[in-house]
Amino acid sequence: MQPILEPIHLDEQRTITSFYHSKKNFETPWHFHPQHELTYIEESVGTKFVGDYVGPYEPGELVLLRSNLPHCWKNNTEQTGLSKSIVVQWNLGVFPKVPELESLFQLLRTASKGILFDKEATAPLISQLKKCPKLGGHDLYIQLLTLLVKLADCDYTTLSSASFIDDLPSEYGNRMADIHDFVGMHYNRKIYLKELADLVNMSEQSFSRFFTKMMGRPFFTFLNEYRINISARMLLDTHDSVSHIAFACGYESLPFFHRQFKKFMGCSPLAYQRKYAKV
Secondary structure, eight states: OOOOOOOOOOOTTTTTEEEEESSOOOOOOOOBOOOEEEEEEOOOOOOEETTEEEEOOOOOOOEOOOOOOOEEEEEEETTTEEEEEEEEEOOOOSSSSOOGGGHHHHHHHGGGGGGEEHHHHHHHHHHHHHGGGGGGGGHHHHHHHHHHHHHHOOOOOEEEOOOSSSSOOTTTHHHHHHHHHHHHHHHOOOHHHHHHHHTTOOOOOOOHHHHHHHHOHHHOOOOHHHHHHHHHHHHHHOOOOOHHHHHTOOOOOOHHHHHHHHHHHHOHHHHHHHHHHHH
């Protein structure tokens, strides 16, 4: 089964593209492409998947991805507005490997794990990024080069524990996309391992080994992580009670939900809400 390869139509005459996304959903499934990518989330909240990382995203995030790093953004189903982002994608080798650009190439090497930039550090650069979709030719080339050099001096954190520099193993592809979509549609109920195994035409044992190999943790650990990220966003964006949120995210036991929330977030749901809720 081949990986889901997103076709990006760049060639020798056009090595960089930039566009503004504004739709109800971020529609692209779990995928990869041979181009590097810089994505800025302007509007929308949800869950991002980068390599073996799963975690929430929110407006103002700027993420850099090296080529071949699998990724996708899934917006919350309760979201009422549009999903808006600015994206720049470019071919490998467009910038000359000269000593003056060593910080840029170090940044791209690190981006094999996915980079999430510090919001405060990159805030002054966002206006430059927003110009990219309107530019073309040498203007876009110079704008991107200038932007990347400045980003190399900004604070950031890496996302995936595994890097993806070489070609992806064939297991990444339709199977992982189907699994991500299934979890996104059914996280609010009890999920059985057999359902996932049947979905990708594997035995339960084979599925467990496959998923752990691909994502670096067992499926149910991943599922709890996914559910807790959804519940954390609901704590901030709704007025629902903790018990309602727990059940809405597929937890049948409130004490178990509290234990899982503290495990992943480091505090209780109410403490998290008091700390991060908008005043």
